[in-house]
Amino acid sequence: xxxxxxxxxxxxxxxxxxxxxxxxxxxxxxxxxxxxxxxxxxxxxxxxxxxxxxxxxxxxxxxxxxxxxxxxxxxxxxxxxxxxxxxxxxxxxxxxxxxxxxxxxxxxxxxxxxxxxxxxxxxxxxxxxxxxxxxxxxxxxxxxxxxxxxxxxxxxxxxxxxxxxxxxxxxxxxxxxxxxxxxxxxxxxxxxxxxxxxxxxxxxxxxxxxxxxxxxxxxxxxxxxxxxxxxxxxxxxxxxxxxxxxxxxxxxxxxxxxxxxxxxxxxxxxxxxxxxxxxxxxxxxxxxxxxxxxxxxxxxxxxxxxxxxxxxxxxxxxxxxxxxxxxxxxxxxxxxxxxxxxxxxxxxxxxxxxxxxxxxxxxxxxxxxxxxxxxxxxxxxxxxxxxxxxxxxxxxxxxxxxxxxxxxxxxxxxxxxxxxxxxxxxxxxxxxxxxxxxxxxxxxxxxxxxxxxxx
Amino acid sequence: xxxxxxxxxxxxxxxxxxxxxxxxxxxxxxxxxxxxxxxxxxxxxxxxxxxxxxxxxxxxxxxxxxxxxxxxxxxxxxxxxxxxxxxxxxxxxxxxxxxxxxxxxxxxxxxxxxxxxxxxxxxxxxxxxxxxxxxxxxxxxxxxxxxxxxxxxxxxxxxxxxxxxxxxxxxxxxxxxxxxxxxxxxxxxxxxxxxxxxxxxxxxxxxxxxxxxxxxxxxxxxxxxxxxxxxxxxxxxxxxxxxxxxxxxxxxxxxxxxxxxxxxxxxxxxxxxxxxxxxxxxxxxxxxxxxxxxxxxxxxxxxxxxxxxxxxxxxxxxxxxxxxxxxxxxxxxxxxxxxxxxxxxxxxxxxxxxxxxxxxxxxxxxxxxxxxxxxxxxxxxxxxxxxxxxxxxxxxxxxxxxxxxxxxxxxxxxxxxxxxxxxxxxxxxxxxxxxxxxxxxxxxxxxxxxxxxxxxxxxxxxxxxxxxxxxxxxxxxxxxxxxxxxxxxxxxxxxxxxxxxxxxxxxxxxxxxxxxxxxxxxxxxxxxxxx
Numbered sequence: 001x002x003x004x005x006x007x008x009x010x011x012x013x014x015x016x017x018x019x020x021x022x023x024x025x026x027x028x029x030x031x032x033x034x035x036x037x038x039x040x041x042x043x044x045x046x047x048x049x050x051x052x053x054x055x056x057x058x059x060x061x062x063x064x065x066x067x068x069x070x071x072x073x074x075x076x077x078x079x080x081x082x083x084x085x086x087x088x089x090x091x092x093x094x095x096x097x098x099x100x101x102x103x104x105x106x107x108x109x110x111x112x113x114x115x116x117x118x119x120x121x122x123x124x125x126x127x128x129x130x131x132x133x134x135x136x137x138x139x140x141x142x143x144x145x146x147x148x149x150x151x152x153x154x155x156x157x158x159x160x161x162x163x164x165x166x167x168x169x170x171x172x173x174x175x176x177x178x179x180x181x182x183x184x185x186x187x188x189x190x191x192x193x194x195x196x197x198x199x200x201x202x203x204x205x206x207x208x209x210x211x212x213x214x215x216x217x218x219x220x221x222x223x224x225x226x227x228x229x230x231x232x233x234x235x236x237x238x239x240x241x242x243x244x245x246x247x248x249x250x251x252x253x254x255x256x257x258x259x260x261x262x263x264x265x266x267x268x269x270x271x272x273x274x275x276x277x278x279x280x281x282x283x284x285x286x287x288x289x290x291x292x293x294x295x296x297x298x299x300x301x302x303x304x305x306x307x308x309x310x311x312x313x314x315x316x317x318x319x320x321x322x323x324x325x326x327x328x329x330x331x332x333x334x335x336x337x338x339x340x341x342x343x344x345x346x347x348x349x350x351x352x353x354x355x356x357x358x359x360x361x362x363x364x365x366x367x368x369x370x371x372x373x374x375x376x377x378x379x380x381x382x383x384x385x386x387x388x389x390x391x392x393x394x395x396x397x398x399x400x401x402x403x404x405x406x407x408x409x410x411x412x413x414x415x416x417x418x419x420x421x422x423x424x425x426x427x428x429x430x431x432x433x434x435x436x437x438x439x440x441x442x443x444x445x446x447x448x449x450x451x452x453x454x455x
Numbered sequence: 456x457x458x459x460x461x462x463x464x465x466x467x468x469x470x471x472x473x474x475x476x477x478x479x480x481x482x483x484x485x486x487x488x489x490x491x492x493x494x495x496x497x498x499x500x501x502x503x504x505x506x507x508x509x510x511x512x513x514x515x516x517x518x519x520x521x522x523x524x525x526x527x528x529x530x531x532x533x534x535x536x537x538x539x540x541x542x543x544x545x546x547x548x549x550x551x552x553x554x555x556x557x558x559x560x561x562x563x564x565x566x567x568x569x570x571x572x573x574x575x576x577x578x579x580x581x582x583x584x585x586x587x588x589x590x591x592x593x594x595x596x597x598x599x600x601x602x603x604x605x606x607x608x609x610x611x612x613x614x615x616x617x618x619x620x621x622x623x624x625x626x627x628x629x630x631x632x633x634x635x636x637x638x639x640x641x642x643x644x645x646x647x648x649x650x651x652x653x654x655x656x657x658x659x660x661x662x663x664x665x666x667x668x669x670x671x672x673x674x675x676x677x678x679x680x681x682x683x684x685x686x687x688x689x690x691x692x693x694x695x696x697x698x699x700x701x702x703x704x705x706x707x708x709x710x711x712x713x714x715x716x717x718x719x720x721x722x723x724x725x726x727x728x729x730x731x732x733x734x735x736x737x738x739x740x741x742x743x744x745x746x747x748x749x750x751x752x753x754x755x756x757x758x759x760x761x762x763x764x765x766x767x768x769x770x771x772x773x774x775x776x777x778x779x780x781x782x783x784x785x786x787x788x789x790x791x792x793x794x795x796x797x798x799x800x801x802x803x804x805x806x807x808x809x810x811x812x813x814x815x816x817x818x819x820x821x822x823x824x825x826x827x828x829x830x831x832x833x834x835x836x837x838x839x840x841x842x843x844x845x846x847x848x849x850x851x852x853x854x855x856x857x858x859x860x861x862x863x864x865x866x867x868x869x870x871x872x873x874x875x876x877x878x879x880x881x882x883x884x885x886x887x888x889x890x891x892x893x894x895x896x897x898x899x900x901x902x903x904x905x906x907x908x909x910x911x912x913x914x915x916x917x918x919x920x921x922x923x924x925x926x927x928x929x930x931x932x933x934x935x936x937x938x939x940x941x942x943x944x945x946x947x948x949x950x951x952x953x954x955x956x957x958x959x960x961x962x963x964x965x966x967x968x969x970x971x972x973x974x975x976x977x978x979x980x981x982x983x984x985x986x
Contacts, residue, residue, distance in 0.1 A: 301829055303819040303827045306811070306818045306829060307818075310804055310807070313804045313805070313806045313807060314800075314803075314804040314805065316800050316801050317800065317801055317802060317803060317804050317815065318804070319783065320763065320783070320793070320795055320801045320802065321783075321787075321815040321816040322783040322784035322786075322787045322788075324782070324784065
């Protein structure tokens with residue numbers, strides 16, 4: 001994490017030129033280790049010594065997940081730019097003007113600019129604010145839609161992020177959402193209870209379902225040493241096919257319906273809409289904000305979070321310090337499952353109001369990307385969830401207005417992940433890689449090529 | 456046929472941001488000399504050598520070979536110029552054979568693109584025979600002991616025709632015997648014309664082999680020294696103030712024996728008995744030092760006490776409470792303070808702040824936590840006082856522990872473990888990789904803990920440390936207790952015991968064979984100097 005905290009700062013430092021990526025990384029670490037000169041020279045950074053940086057296992061995955069937020073922001077920018085070029089490439093006017101590119105290049109360039117900006121403006125209008133709306137309420141409808149779609153992304157993303165901070169790669173949000181959805185939906189349509197109590201029970205059922213599904217993975221890992229990635233992937237399949245099976249049983253099938261769809265949840269079991277019936281936005285979003293605050297507190301202010309982070313950063317040291325690593329593993333997976341469970345509840349009791357086999361859509365997998373983009377911090381995940389919600393909400397409007405296919409949004413999302421996974425690439429594009437100074441004494445001047453990747 | 460080479464570093468300055476790691480350093484390595492760079496951890500020795508090896512580019516200054524300025528753009532250039540480096544952490548591929556490792560990066564192929572290792576094998580045999588390395592080119596590196604792996608690194612440099620060999624803290628990972636062997640190898644290399652830059656902070660070794668000593672402190676050359684100078688003089692120069700190398704330690708005042716280990720056996724997953732039927736007791740106000748070559752059951756013994764080992768037989772009692780079968784947390788709560796042997800792996804979380812590391816085993820207890828709610832203010836407050844008390848060199852407790860130098864990291868671990876009331880204190884390799892100035896301080900703290908009436912157990916592979924701290928010395932060999940001898944037992948007797956010879960036999964063998972022992976190496980010759 002430290003190496004990119006002050007990229008601008010690192011920029012000013014002399015750097016070894018043409019060294020291995022590892023040495024490069026070390027040097028960048030050194031530059032920031034000194035905390036802008038705040039540290040006294042006696043404490044030469046450990047990384048400047050011949051050895052490796054002490055500390056826990058610093059795997060690539062870990063670096064990617066907990067890197068700097070600056071890289072996240074730049075990755076999004078870069079992905080949007082590339083997405084814009086892609087939009088332009090398929091635009092008709094762009095290809096028409098390309099025919100006489102050398103005669104009148106300005107036509108071509110303005111066509112490119114137009115195509116990209118029109119699509120993004122439409123994306124913005126479809127996700128945040130539509131100035132052509134008849135009333136203020138309509139103008140803000142896109143934002144409400146964004147928040148609605150972001151809700152399950154945020155909570156499931158928090159689950160992935162939290163598990164990751166404890167060193168676990170939780171791919172299982174999808175399955176946890178599904179199990180939570182099954183339980184919450186069943187309580188919602190099969191039981192008939194008074195107003196507040198019913199919804200509360202729906203919420204509890206969903207959270208418990210997710211927690212059990214996640215906790216089971218933690219238990220298996222702690223007791224048998226099975227790897228959580230394989231476990232969670234398999235649990236996703238189990239959950240999905242179990243759901244499909246259930247939807248074909250009388251207990252879950254809507255009476256008089258042959259499609260795999262459940263009865264509509266009781267009105268008492270539905271999240272109230274926050275700003276009245278004109279918007280889809282429901283109570284789930286408020287709960288997602290609450291969950292973000294809770295996870296922040298848990299990670300940064302509680303003993304439980306201290307244990308999670310310790311186990312995640314250096315399980316051996318945690319064990320030696322008397323932390324029960326098995327218990328942490330089970331607990332963190334249960335909490336992660338509970339958070340994903342909230343997404344399941346938001347889906348069945350908020351957005352969909354029924355249970356289908358598409359209850360989780362791809363939220364569970366997108367949650368991994370969201371946590372990745374949010375650098376596994378609670379508020380970062382929250383922001384990333386909002387962004388992805390905006391993409392999804394705006395994509396429809398974009399297609400309607402400009403004919404740009406929805407899939408371009410998926411391309412942009414994928415590009416974001418790609419760039420986040422390659423911070424040096426992003427830094428190179430934005431010129432943030434520490435400059436390579438020429439040797440103090442006359443040596444061969446470094447070739448332009450040695451700044452590798454800048455092009 | 457080795458061409459000698461004169462190496463000069465002139466005004467080398469290396470900055471990391473505003474941090475001045477090397478400040479106008481001038482060093483001349485004369486041909487065929489062993490030139491020692493002496494300095495504390497974090498003094499800038501490794502940085503300087505990384506500059507020389509082409510890993511870092513100097514901010515100022517130049518490197519001259521045979522009076523001609525050169526510029527290295529990477530280790531490849533340095534190697535081509537005849538500079539070889541053996542890093543503290545070996546750069547070997549464990550699953551490759553010695554020959555494959557040596558050939559790596561300079562492989563030759565036969566017709567058809569097949570790897571030709573025969574040349575390399577032959578070169579290895581040649582070098583091995585010439586210097587008595589005893590290295591088999593076809594052995595897998597992962598099967599070799601650390602000392603032999605180091606020789607493979609040296610061979611790697613020699614095969615590439617290195618005429619200046621940089622050894623970065625080469626003895627940090629070696630047993631006393633391996634250290635002696637390495638010093639012999641260094642002398643042989645020198646006599647065949649290879650210059651050696653020897654980086655170390657261990658005075659005994661430096662005095663034993665060096666021709667010239669350059670002392671570096673806080674990134675600056677503070678002067679040259681002569682190997683004939685006294686250990687105290689060298690240490691003072693290195694640290695920058697007078698240090699006493701002998702510990703002022705009152706005789707022990709042992710009280711009741713509150714810590715008892717009886718018939719303790721630890722069984723490894725492969726069924727091997729890593730600790731085999733050990734029994735001993737430690738009294739309050741007494742230091743028992745456990746000596747032995749690394750890997751003879753010391754790690755498993757401490758882990759068994761702490762509750763980290765799975766299959767433990769026998770009994771461990773503290774204040775008449777059985778510890779076998781208890782969780783680590785229970786053992787710590789019973790008042791056991793534990794400094795693990797590898798602080799960066801077991802003792803610290805590098806990415807956590809110093810303050811968090813200082814409460815790593817008490818984060819859930821008052822005043823740091825109420826229920827499950829932690830108080831960052833209290834954690835920070837604790838850090839301030841611990842950092843002051845243990846003189847941890849840092850500007851803030853909020854910095855990541857991984858940014859501290861080795862000695863300061865160890866102070867953090869010690870500060871954590873010694874800052875609560877203890878019923879037993881166990882420290883494994885308490886001063887490994889720690890500079891002289893800090894060693895003195897840490898030793899004093901350990902003795903102070905003893906004087907407060909705590910039973911103390913020290914595990915060390917450094918004989919000097921064992922002899923300095925111990926009130927009684929237990930020697931482990933292959934998981935068995937060879938014997939427990941009083942403090943003041945001679946170095947040679949302990950050395951023989953570490954090879955598994957019983958105390959009585961060792962004592963008599965020492966009396967009859969002291970002449971033989973003297974010629975064995977420097978450990979005996981230099982031992983008297985240090986004491």
